[in-house]
Amino acid sequence: MTIKQLSIFIENKGGTLIEVLDLLSKANIQIIASTIADTKDYGIYRVLCSQAAQAYLILKEAGINVQLSDVFALSIDDQPGRAADAVSRISDAGVSILYLYSFLWKSKGVLVFRTDESEKAKEAIMLNKMKFLTEEDFSV
Amino acid sequence: MDDKSPYIHPQYETMSREELEKLQLERLQATVEHCMNSSFYKKRFDENGLKPEDIKSLDDIRKIPFTTKQDLRDTYPFGMASVPLRECVRLHSSSGTTGNPTVILHTQKDIDEWANAVARCLWMVGLRPSDVFQNSSGYGMFTGGLGFQYGAERLGALTVPAAAGNSLRQIKFIKDFGTTAIHAVPSYVTRLYEVMQSEGVDPRKDTKLKVLAIGAEPHSEEQRKRIENMLGVKAYNSFGMSEMCGPGVGFECQEQNGLHFWEDYYIVEIVNPDTLEPVPDGEIGELVLTTLNREAMPLLRYRTRDLTRVLGRTCPCGRNHIRLDRMRGRSDDMMVLRGVNIFPIQIEKILMQFKELASNYLITLTTDEDNDNMTVEVELEELFTDDFQRLLSLEKDIKRRLKDEILLTPHVKLVPKGTLPVSEGKAVRVIDKRKVYQ
Numbered sequence: 001m002t003i004k005q006l007s008i009f010i011e012n013k014g015g016t017l018i019e020v021l022d023l024l025s026k027a028n029i030q031i032i033a034s035t036i037a038d039t040k041d042y043g044i045y046r047v048l049c050s051q052a053a054q055a056y057l058i059l060k061e062a063g064i065n066v067q068l069s070d071v072f073a074l075s076i077d078d079q080p081g082r083a084a085d086a087v088s089r090i091s092d093a094g095v096s097i098l099y100l101y102s103f104l105w106k107s108k109g110v111l112v113f114r115t116d117e118s119e120k121a122k123e124a125i126m127l128n129k130m131k132f133l134t135e136e137d138f139s140v
Numbered sequence: 141m142d143d144k145s146p147y148i149h150p151q152y153e154t155m156s157r158e159e160l161e162k163l164q165l166e167r168l169q170a171t172v173e174h175c176m177n178s179s180f181y182k183k184r185f186d187e188n189g190l191k192p193e194d195i196k197s198l199d200d201i202r203k204i205p206f207t208t209k210q211d212l213r214d215t216y217p218f219g220m221a222s223v224p225l226r227e228c229v230r231l232h233s234s235s236g237t238t239g240n241p242t243v244i245l246h247t248q249k250d251i252d253e254w255a256n257a258v259a260r261c262l263w264m265v266g267l268r269p270s271d272v273f274q275n276s277s278g279y280g281m282f283t284g285g286l287g288f289q290y291g292a293e294r295l296g297a298l299t300v301p302a303a304a305g306n307s308l309r310q311i312k313f314i315k316d317f318g319t320t321a322i323h324a325v326p327s328y329v330t331r332l333y334e335v336m337q338s339e340g341v342d343p344r345k346d347t348k349l350k351v352l353a354i355g356a357e358p359h360s361e362e363q364r365k366r367i368e369n370m371l372g373v374k375a376y377n378s379f380g381m382s383e384m385c386g387p388g389v390g391f392e393c394q395e396q397n398g399l400h401f402w403e404d405y406y407i408v409e410i411v412n413p414d415t416l417e418p419v420p421d422g423e424i425g426e427l428v429l430t431t432l433n434r435e436a437m438p439l440l441r442y443r444t445r446d447l448t449r450v451l452g453r454t455c456p457c458g459r460n461h462i463r464l465d466r467m468r469g470r471s472d473d474m475m476v477l478r479g480v481n482i483f484p485i486q487i488e489k490i491l492m493q494f495k496e497l498a499s500n501y502l503i504t505l506t507t508d509e510d511n512d513n514m515t516v517e518v519e520l521e522e523l524f525t526d527d528f529q530r531l532l533s534l535e536k537d538i539k540r541r542l543k544d545e546i547l548l549t550p551h552v553k554l555v556p557k558g559t560l561p562v563s564e565g566k567a568v569r570v571i572d573k574r575k576v577y578q
Contacts, residue, residue: 007526009556016556037528041553044526065556067523098527114526 001122002070003135004052005112008045009065012038020045023062029055032138033103033112046101048073048112050139072121074111075131078104086111086130093124105133141269141296146458148263148295149256152404153459160403160460165198167432168407172204175438178222180215201407201430206416207442209242212383216240220437223247228436232283232382234481244382245436251290253433257388257405258291262321264393264400264457265351265376269296272317272348276324276332277356278304278479283386284356288323291388297321304328307335314347323353323378325479326363330510333370344372353378355387356479357512358467358574366510377466383442384429390464398451398463405433408462409441410450413471421450426471427464445472475505475570477512482546484569487516490541496534497521500560503550505572512574514550516542519557 010016017036024031024047032048049055052068059066076082083102090097090113100113110133115121125132147153155163172192175181184205185191194203211220217233218225223245230246246254267273273292279285279301292299300317302310304324310332313319324332329352336343343349349371354364355378367375379399380387389406390399401408409428412419419425427444447470451463475482484503491501498519506513518538525531535552543549 005526007523009520009523009554011555011559039528039532042531042555044523044528044531046526063558065520065523067526069526098529 001072001125001132001134002118003048003073003133003138004056005069005071005114006045006047006049006052006055006059007067007069008047008059010043010045012040012042017045020059020064023058023064024049024055027055027058029058032105033101033110035101037099046099048138052135069114070118071112071114072125073133074113074125075105075133076109076111078107078109082109083111089128089130090121090124093120093127095121095124105137143268143270146264148260152402153260153264153461155404155460157453157460161198163404164407164432167404168198168201168430169195171430171432171434171438172440174222174435175440178220178438180211180220181222181440198407201409201441202418204440206428207439209383209443209445212242213240217243218245220439221245222438223436232386233281234382242383244385246385247435250385250434250436253405254287254385254388255290255294257385257402258287259295260402261378261388261391262288262292262295262297262353264391264459265353265374266394267292267295267297267321267351271297271320271351272300273297273321273323274300274302274310274313274317274319276302276304276310276322276328282479283380283382284323284479287380287386287388288353292321307332308339311336311339311341314349315341318348320348321351321353322349323355325357326354326359326367326375327357327478327511329354329367329371329375333367343370349373352376353391355379357476358469360507360574361466363507363510379464379467381444381446383439383444384431385434389429393455393457393459395455395457397455398465400455400459400461401429401464403461406431408450408464410448410464413445413447419449421452424449424465424468427467445470445474447471469572473570475503475514475572477505477514477548480547482514482548486545487542488569490545491516491518491538493541494518494534494538495521496524497538498557501569502560503570505570505574507574514548515553516550517553517555517560519560520554521557 030050034047036043036045056068074086076086095115095117098114102111172195227247228245229248232244234242275288277284350373352375354375364375376392379390390401392399407430410419410425413426427446427448429442430440431438447468448464498521500519502517504515538552
């Protein structure tokens with residue numbers, strides 16, 4: 001039910017992001033969505049992409065601090081209130097969200113989130129019959 | 141004591157070079173003789189085929205082997221004493237974070253002479269019995285506490301052992317007691333000023349301050365000027381080290397052109413730290429001190445590891461005691477930050493306990509505004525989480541553990557693995573960008 005996301009630790013200074021993007025581009029990896037969360041000193045660059053496992057190995061080999069994280073990707077209608085609805089169902093099940101981001105994919109909204117309470121989240125998704133995306137949906 | 145005299149001990153302070161050297165030789169010979177009561181020095185002299193009678197002139201001091209901090213550690217706790225322990229009345233000790241602590245013993249006479257030396261320094265910068273002296277320095281084992289306490293009392297000033305910290309209370313004391321002089325580390329003076337500002341206290345109008353004694357942490361001329369401008373008073377540089385009692389070893393006179401080191405108490409040598417040969421006046425080298433007036437634990441040719449140079453041997457103030465430049469650095473890797481001595485190995489020891497971290501690290505010392513700060517950059521071994529909270533709590537954890545070890549809270553900066561410079565052979569661990577060393 002979860003998909004693999006790259007989490008990349010980068011220094012908050014010029015040139016560090018391009019190094020990562022170059023490596024992905026050379027390996028012909030397609031980025032579906034990405035987001036950076038940062039502090040004064042460093043950031044975590046989170047990337048959903050095609051062939052996440054392969055991308056992970058490439059970055060790891062290049063000496064980049066990278067982790068493969070399991071995240072949920074809910075598919076929602078691109079309408080006002082849908083995100084609130086989805087998040088409240090997850091939240092009502094007692095799941096705390098570590099981080100969340102969203103993007104549009106084939107005219108649908110995608111809500112990506114990560115939690116430590118995966119089992120509870122899976123249960124909530126199934127009970128509420130929420131739609132979710134798998135890695136196959138992103139293979140290009 | 142004549143309050144109008146610029147000297148508290150005119151007979152010593154105004155000695156000519158010849159008189160000083162004559163006194164030094166007498167005291168050196170007596171000290172060496174007395175050192176033969178110490179098992180350490182007796183052995184060291186025997187091993188080198190040296191006898192007290194071999195010291196016939198001041199130049200003969202160079203026949204005596206150097207004493208190092210390691211010697212103090214190796215003889216821990218009492219192996220260096222030249223008197224029986226029952227004659228000692230005080231013990232000061234370093235924290236011993238990098239090995240055995242160092243112990244310094246004092247007899248009652250040592251304490252008295254130490255007080256005299258500090259009183260001389262304070263009198264020199266204008267303190268008189270009518271003054272109120274607030275000692276905002278750490279007490280306990282830190283010699284800047286009791287050292288200045290006894291010295292200011294000896295001089296006759298009303299002495300307030302305010303100790304460090306609690307700035308609001310410090311400022312209340314300054315106002316209520318009519319404090320005229322303060323001793324503190326420079327960064328704490330800056331802190332006091334900041335709190336005064338936020339409390340709406342104008343040091344020029346609302347206090348009677350006239351003199352500051354600052355020391356125990358390196359500071360530049362520029363920092364001193366800024367401190368003087370903040371409080372509207374003169375700030376005088378103080379040099380001391382626990383091995384030489386504590387404060388009272390060297391102090392600036394009102395000329396503010398170098399620190400007078402009291403040559404009736406110490407023989408000052410400046411040597412090249414590599415060859416250990418003397419360097420000419422004006423050239424930077426390592427300060428080596430021999431105590432001339434100590435009973436419990438005289439030290440011969442003690443390598444202080446502090447780097448400085450001779451500025452002159454005369455002064456318009458009328459004192460011919462040698463003038464040395466402010467300390468310019470260290471000949472070992474010890475850092476002095478806000479009065480605390482820190483070795484990189486202490487930091488390394490803590491960092492290595494975190495399995496999340498790689499082994500490379502970099503310590504950078506900077507002066508921001510007027511505060512000296514330490515930043516420790518550490519490489520993340522693995523990205524073990526992509527949760528910010530956990531990275532932040534790792535940072536916090538590292539900070540807390542470092543603080544327990546070095547008593548200061550450094551900035552901790554996580555960096556990706558492989559980003560810190562790795563030099564051939566020995567890695568560069570410390571970069572000191574503080575103004576004093578520029």
